[in-house]
Amino acid sequence: MRNNQQMRVTIPISVDRTLVRIHCFRLKGAPDAMFQRAIRFLSNIGSPASMIFSDDVEMLERCQQGLSRDAGPWVDFSRGLDQDRRGEDGSVSGAASEMPMRVQFQAWVNYMTAEAT
Amino acid sequence: MLDYATHRRIELFLFDEAKLLDAGQFEAWLKLYEPQGIYWIPSKPGQTDPLNVASIIYEDHAILSIRVQRLLEARALVLTPMPHTTHLVSNIEVEQTGEAAFTACAAFISVEFQAEKQKMYSGRQTHRLVSAGESFRIASKRVDLLNCDGILAPMTIPL
Numbered sequence: 001m002r003n004n005q006q007m008r009v010t011i012p013i014s015v016d017r018t019l020v021r022i023h024c025f026r027l028k029g030a031p032d033a034m035f036q037r038a039i040r041f042l043s044n045i046g047s048p049a050s051m052i053f054s055d056d057v058e059m060l061e062r063c064q065q066g067l068s069r070d071a072g073p074w075v076d077f078s079r080g081l082d083q084d085r086r087g088e089d090g091s092v093s094g095a096a097s098e099m100p101m102r103v104q105f106q107a108w109v110n111y112m113t114a115e116a117t
Numbered sequence: 118m119l120d121y122a123t124h125r126r127i128e129l130f131l132f133d134e135a136k137l138l139d140a141g142q143f144e145a146w147l148k149l150y151e152p153q154g155i156y157w158i159p160s161k162p163g164q165t166d167p168l169n170v171a172s173i174i175y176e177d178h179a180i181l182s183i184r185v186q187r188l189l190e191a192r193a194l195v196l197t198p199m200p201h202t203t204h205l206v207s208n209i210e211v212e213q214t215g216e217a218a219f220t221a222c223a224a225f226i227s228v229e230f231q232a233e234k235q236k237m238y239s240g241r242q243t244h245r246l247v248s249a250g251e252s253f254r255i256a257s258k259r260v261d262l263l264n265c266d267g268i269l270a271p272m273t274i275p276l
Binding site for chain 2: 024032040042047062
């Protein structure tokens with residue numbers, strides 16, 4: 001069973017400081033064991049010592065370091081570009097593709113350039 | 118009051134544990150644990166409940182062995198380059214809690230160095246130990262980090 005009862009919130013503090021908080025929520029009416037499993041899962045995937053989350057934060061920090069230098073002003077999101085294909089019910093890509101990043105930034109561009117209503 | 122010889126043997130056991138972590142001998146470190154052993158770093162000062170309150174780490178032997186494999190493979194971004202540590206254990210107080218069971222409370226400092234950056238962790242640790250031949254095994258280790266409820270950067274080497 002999946003235990004996706006966690007929410008990560010990324011809070012920008014200044015140009016070179018970001019706080020990431022993770023919250024666990026309890027499903028109304030669900031048994032205690034389910035909440036306890038979600039809590040255990042949160043520690044495994046989302047704590048500062050997590051074997052998963054610590055690498056995510058490290059990547060964020062190293063991207064920030066890279067962007068603060070003059071060399072290489074671009075963040076490359078091209079990985080998986082040649083594997084993206086559009087199915088009838090939406091886009092499909094490989095597990096290592098950065099398509100979600102491309103889609104997210106395209107959505108941002110769309111919102112930012114939309115005519116005000 | 119616990120006899121000095123036993124107290125000293127437990128002190129030396131804790132020093133050995135620190136030395137294994139500093140030497141990067143994580144497999145040997147894990148062997149110090151009972152098969153049912155638990156390694157716990159609470160996220161709140163004085164936290165009593167590891168089940169309904171999130172922890173920084175609350176891991177049994179199975180998950181700890183994955184953590185050890187990850188440390189030994191040293192491929193994770195956060196382990197590149199591999200951090201090195203100095204673990205200090207001090208102010209050790211041991212209490213006998215059963216025929217072959219002891220609780221050791223101590224203060225600790227761990228300094229970690231990686232890629233020109235130095236981090237420091239400190240707090241108190243509590244080992245529940247059981248006798249195993251001439252030595253001991255860890256039934257549980259609880260690490261009460263001084264800044265457990267503060268903002269923490271990624272953590273790598275066990276405390």
